[in-house]
Structures are given as C-alpha cells and as structure tokens.
Amino acid sequence: MARKVKCPECGTYNDKENTVYHNSKYYCKICYENKQKEAQDYKALIAYICELYQIDVPTGWMLKQIKDYKEQFHYTYRGIKTTLHYFYEIQEGNSVEDSLGIGIVPFVYDEAKKFYIDKKAIKDNLKDCDMQKVQNRKKVIHINRNQDEKNKYKEMALINIEEL
Numbered sequence: 001m002a003r004k005v006k007c008p009e010c011g012t013y014n015d016k017e018n019t020v021y022h023n024s025k026y027y028c029k030i031c032y033e034n035k036q037k038e039a040q041d042y043k044a045l046i047a048y049i050c051e052l053y054q055i056d057v058p059t060g061w062m063l064k065q066i067k068d069y070k071e072q073f074h075y076t077y078r079g080i081k082t083t084l085h086y087f088y089e090i091q092e093g094n095s096v097e098d099s100l101g102i103g104i105v106p107f108v109y110d111e112a113k114k115f116y117i118d119k120k121a122i123k124d125n126l127k128d129c130d131m132q133k134v135q136n137r138k139k140v141i142h143i144n145r146n147q148d149e150k151n152k153y154k155e156m157a158l159i160n161i162e163e164l
Contacts, residue, residue: 007031041077048081061101086112
C-alpha cells in the first residue's frame with residue numbers, strides 16, 4: 001500500500017504515486033495544474049505592467065498592491081491584467097504617466113469583468129449566427145428630407161408674457 005500525502009492546496013489525501021512533486025510538496029494533479037496556470041498568469045501580469053508603464057521591473061508598491069488585491073479582494077492575476085487592459089487601452093482612462101501604481105484596479109474591476117463577460121457572450125452568439133443570411137435580409141429605408149428640415153418651433157406663435 002502506498003503512502004498517503006496531503007495536498008497543500010486542497011487538503012485531500014492522495015497516494016504518493018498519483019501526485020506531482022513540486023517545490024518539496026506533493027500536489028494532486030488538478031491543484032498542480034491550477035498552480036502552474038496561476039504562475040503563468042502572474043508572469044503575464046508582471047510583463048504587461050512592465051510594458052504598460054515602460055519599466056524593467058514593477059515597483060515594490062505595485063507588487064504590494066497586487067498582493068493586497070489577491071488577498072483582500074480575491075482578485076485573480078488574470079483579472080487584474082484584464083482590468084488594466086480595459087482601463088488603459090479600451091476605455092482610454094487617465095494616462096499611465098499620471099499614476100504611480102495600479103490603484104485603479106478596485107474601482108474598475110467589476111466594470112471590466114462585466115465588459116469581458118458581455119463581449120464573450122456576444123462572440124458566442126455570433127458563432128451560431130449565419131452572416132450570409134443576415135446580410136441577405138438587409139432593408140433599404142428612404143427618408144424624405146423635406147419634411148424633416150422644417151422647424152416646427154418657428155411656426156409656433158410667440159407668447160407675450162406681459163399679456164398673461
């Protein structure tokens with residue numbers, strides 16, 4: 001019978017043969033994959049911050065903010081990265097030079113999350129849609145400009161306030 005080891009992430013006991021040994025700890029396969037994905041997301045976030053702020057490495061203040069957002073608000077590294085992308089590139093918020101850190105994240109995180117969820121839903125709906133069928137159903141609408149150009153307020157009688 002194999003020795004049971006405890007996964008440090010989820011706390012389950014698994015056979016030693018069914019686990020992955022990493023950094024002197026035994027992880028179950030699912031937790032190890034999640035740990036690897038989280039590490040990749042962290043590296044991508046750091047690279048994006050360096051690119052966005054045009055610096056070689058993030059400042060200590062930025063790293064502290066990332067850690068605080070992860071622990072206090074339970075934000076993901078990928079969520080922080082997409083929030084920064086949403087605020088600075090899509091929404092075109094304040095310029096990067098005006099900010100000292102990534103303090104905008106808690107204020108824009110939910111808005112950015114909703115934006116990307118809506119964007120994904122639209123993309124999924126467009127997969128099911130047949131674009132040729134939609135283009136064939138186009139209708140041409142003609143507007144008679146002569147009626148629209150008249151200003152109805154010019155034709156109204158002026159009211160003398162003194163007579164009232």
